[in-house]
Amino acid sequence: MIVNVPNPVIEVHDLTVIYNRKPALWDADFTIPKGKLVGIVGPNGAGKSTLIKAIMGLVPLSSGHAELFGKPLDEVRQKVSYVPQRESVDWDFPASALDVVLMGRYRHTGLFRRISKKDRNIAFECLKKVRMEAFANRQIAQLSGGQQQRVFLARALAQQADIYLMDEPFAGIDATTESAIVDLLFEMRSEGKTIMVVHHDLESAYEYFDWFVLLNTRLVACGPKEEVFTQDLLVETYGGKMNVLAKIGELIRENTFPVREDNSPLR
Amino acid sequence: MENLIEFLSLSDPNVRYVVLGMVLLGICSGVVGSFTFLRKRALLGDAIAHSVLPGVCLAFMIGGTKNPLFLLVGATITGWLSLIVIDFISNRSRIKPDAAIGLVLSVFFGVGILLLTSIQGSGNAAQSGLDKFLFGKAASLIGSDVWVFGILCAVMTLVVILFFKEFKLLSFDPDFAHSIGLPIRLLEIVLATITVLTVAVGIQAVGVVLMSAMLITPAAAARYWTDKLFKMVILAAIFGAISGILGAYVSYTETAMPTGPWVIVVLSLIAFFSMLVAPKRGVWAQYVIQKRNQNKIHQENVLKLFYHIAEKGDQQFRAARSLDELLSRREFPTSILKRTLTALTKKELLDKVGNNQWKLTDEGEERGKRVVRLHRLWEVYLTKYLRIAPDHVHDDAEAMEHVITPELEAELDKLLDYPATDPHDSKIPR
Ligand SMILES: Nc1ncnc2c1ncn2[C@@H]1O[C@H](COP(=O)(O)OP(=O)(O)O)[C@@H](O)[C@H]1O
Numbered sequence: 291m292i293v294n295v296p297n298p299v300i301e302v303h304d305l306t307v308i309y310n311r312k313p314a315l316w317d318a319d320f321t322i323p324k325g326k327l328v329g330i331v332g333p334n335g336a337g338k339s340t341l342i343k344a345i346m347g348l349v350p351l352s353s354g355h356a357e358l359f360g361k362p363l364d365e366v367r368q369k370v371s372y373v374p375q376r377e378s379v380d381w382d383f384p385a386s387a388l389d390v391v392l393m394g395r396y397r398h399t400g401l402f403r404r405i406s407k408k409d410r411n412i413a414f415e416c417l418k419k420v421r422m423e424a425f426a427n428r429q430i431a432q433l434s435g436g437q438q439q440r441v442f443l444a445r446a447l448a449q450q451a452d453i454y455l456m457d458e459p460f461a462g463i464d465a466t467t468e469s470a471i472v473d474l475l476f477e478m479r480s481e482g483k484t485i486m487v488v489h490h491d492l493e494s495a496y497e498y499f500d501w502f503v504l505l506n507t508r509l510v511a512c513g514p515k516e517e518v519f520t521q522d523l524l525v526e527t528y529g530g531k532m533n534v535l536a537k538i539g540e541l542i543r544e545n546t547f548p549v550r551e552d553n554s555p556l557r
Numbered sequence: 558m559e560n561l562i563e564f565l566s567l568s569d570p571n572v573r574y575v576v577l578g579m580v581l582l583g584i585c586s587g588v589v590g591s592f593t594f595l596r597k598r599a600l601l602g603d604a605i606a607h608s609v610l611p612g613v614c615l616a617f618m619i620g621g622t623k624n625p626l627f628l629l630v631g632a633t634i635t636g637w638l639s640l641i642v643i644d645f646i647s648n649r650s651r652i653k654p655d656a657a658i659g660l661v662l663s664v665f666f667g668v669g670i671l672l673l674t675s676i677q678g679s680g681n682a683a684q685s686g687l688d689k690f691l692f693g694k695a696a697s698l699i700g701s702d703v704w705v706f707g708i709l710c711a712v713m714t715l716v717v718i719l720f721f722k723e724f725k726l727l728s729f730d731p732d733f734a735h736s737i738g739l740p741i742r743l744l745e746i747v748l749a750t751i752t753v754l755t756v757a758v759g760i761q762a763v764g765v766v767l768m769s770a771m772l773i774t775p776a777a778a779a780r781y782w783t784d785k786l787f788k789m790v791i792l793a794a795i796f797g798a799i800s801g802i803l804g805a806y807v808s809y810t811e812t813a814m815p816t817g818p819w820v821i822v823v824l825s826l827i828a829f830f831s832m833l834v835a836p837k838r839g840v841w842a843q844y845v846i847q848k849r850n851q852n853k854i855h856q857e858n859v860l861k862l863f864y865h866i867a868e869k870g871d872q873q874f875r876a877a878r879s880l881d882e883l884l885s886r887r888e889f890p891t892s893i894l895k896r897t898l899t900a901l902t903k904k905e906l907l908d909k910v911g912n913n914q915w916k917l918t919d920e921g922e923e924r925g926k927r928v929v930r931l932h933r934l935w936e937v938y939l940t941k942y943l944r945i946a947p948d949h950v951h952d953d954a955e956a957m958e959h960v961i962t963p964e965l966e967a968e969l970d971k972l973l974d975y976p977a978t979d980p981h982d983s984k985i986p987r
């Protein structure tokens with residue numbers, strides 16, 4: 291089930307990525323409309339990270355291509371922001387939280403140039419948006435996992451992009467950070483940004499996102515949540531993974547997906 | 558002493574060349590090596606160093622001279638070639654990068670030794686001293702070498718300054734660097750080139766075998782002292798320079814001592830010293846922090862113990878307790894308990910009354926009560942929110958009671974709606 295839209299902001303054509311002769315992403319073909327919060331869902335090793343990296347041109351493509359705003363990435367790079375998985379970097383690097391956020395301004399600063407006062411102000415404002423301004427000068431290794439994730443988000447905000455591709459921003463963070471990030475994503479969506487998020491937890495997924503990409507090496511489904519977040523398609527996505535299947539069944543039986551109540555832990 | 562003054566005056570031109578050469582090399586290695594270190598490419602540095610040998614030998618065989626510039630070109634070519642081969646093998650075959658590095662290192666070095674042996678057998682008059690590339694011979698540095706070192710060092714430092722923020726991002730998060738459209742291929746080539754050049758310059762002085770230590774050790778030592786990349790690079794350069802001077806000095810006073818190995822010895826001492834005494838990251842600092850935490854935990858546990866004894870027994874929270882009574886209620890090594898009681902008395906959380914008897918002060922009672930409260934609140938949280946069975950929550954709470962901050966306590970209390978009792982029906986004291 292693939293719902294295609296007119297005038298998409300993200301358009302993926304026959305995208306295939308093969309590592310060492312083993313396909314990680316097989317012939318994905320879909321479109322994403324503007325201003326949606328999109329969840330990319332699938333089991334471990336389904337190629338979720340690979341899909342984002344392929345769109346960002348970070349892995350060699352075996353076939354296909356992606357277009358953003360109807361153009362190749364190189365023409366619109368300034369409007370696209372990538373948030374890598376938190377574990378993909380070594381946080382023991384000699385840098386402060388503000389240093390990392392400033393990296394989101396490097397493209398605006400330009401090669402050989404020094405970072406300007408204006409860039410510094412923008413970076414600091416972005417730290418404020420994720421409520422991390424008190425930690426601006428803290429060495430990044432001394433931040434908690436949730437705080438590190440917020441620093442990554444602040445860096446993405448500093449890019450002032452229109453499309454955001456985020457790899458597991460909710461992995462390994464505390465409930466406070468999760469709700470803060472969700473609020474931020476909602477706010478960004480209301481400003482017309484398009485955000486694709488790799489997400490693990492099915493329970494919260496239905497509540498957070500309004501569009502889904504279901505992935506298991508090949509594209510299982512893509513479309514509005516009401517149409518694609520169904521038992522059949524989820525079972526197809528998760529294949530033989532029994533424990534997950536049981537959970538899906540349970541969720542479906544409860545009929546509605548639980549809406550997070552306001553008394554989530556430690557908000 | 559006389560030696561030292563004579564050495565420092567640099568009046569002997571030979572000493573001047575050696576010292577200058579080693580200082581320049583030290584600075585270069587520190588600056589360039591910082592990025593090798595942060596990108597975790599130490600092994601790659603070693604591979605480059607070994608792969609430079611065949612280049613030097615070939616340059617000599619073709620040119621027949623020991624002109625430093627000529628040998629440098631040869632060294633740079635095979636150094637670069639080794640990088641390309643490593644890249645090719647790890648991308649195009651199933652061989653993992655570390656294995657590819659090992660493979661290339663051995664093969665290039667083997668070829669280098671072969672060429673060296675054949676040169677030495679050929680009886681070429683100019684060949685004497687070519688084997689210095691194995692272990693280095695800084696004492697033979699001459700004016701033209703120092704010029705080459707100086708110019709290259711200046712160029713490389715300039716390159717690092719120009720590309721500083723780009724190299725920083727490339728080292729921290731190459732995927733992100735790529736995603737914002739930085740020319741990472743170019744940046745990597747530039748970084749690899751200055752690394753190869755540094756190694757090519759350095760092997761004359763410290764030799765193939767020790768060059769990778771020269772590249773990595775200053776950065777590793779500097780990392781202990783600062784959390785700022787810029788400061789780290791400067792410090793690494795300073796450490797490199799200092800070890801260059803000291804190494805040259807040792808071999809000046811003891812002529813039988815080689816400079817290169819002594820430079821590395823000094824560097825290792827600096828690194829070792831940094832590891833031990835650096836603030837925050839050093840072993841000693843870590844030990845002190847750990848000790849302090851441990852003492853805090855002991856003290857809180859003792860205050861809690863006073864509270865528990867009263868709660869479970871006579872309800873006299875301010876009654877005096879003897880050492881034996883305390884020991885009978887909670888397992889404590891006697892020496893630690895005594896030490897902790899003394900510390901608490903000093904902090905006026907306990908009053909010592911009579912012989913081996915202590916009682917809580919106002920503040921001591923408050924603190925003991927708080928620890929008990931945190932313990933029980935955390936147990937409620939675990940059972941209520943994480944659905945952990947009540948008989949499994951004690952150990953976790955035992956640890957958390959020392960960690961929870963007042964802010965977190967307030968949040969926890971509010972979230973749990975100010976519970977009166979814990980999962981074991983003990984009262985939560987307020
Ligand atoms: N750089 C790589 N080299 C080889 N195989 C890879 C690489 N990256 C990912 N893979 C493989 O590709 C598959 C998809 O990976 P990934 O996109 O990370 O999955 P997900 O993010 O959905 O968990 C996995 O089987 C993984 O082992």
Ligand SMILES: [Mg+2]
Binds near residue numbers: 338339340
């Ligand atoms: Mg992934």
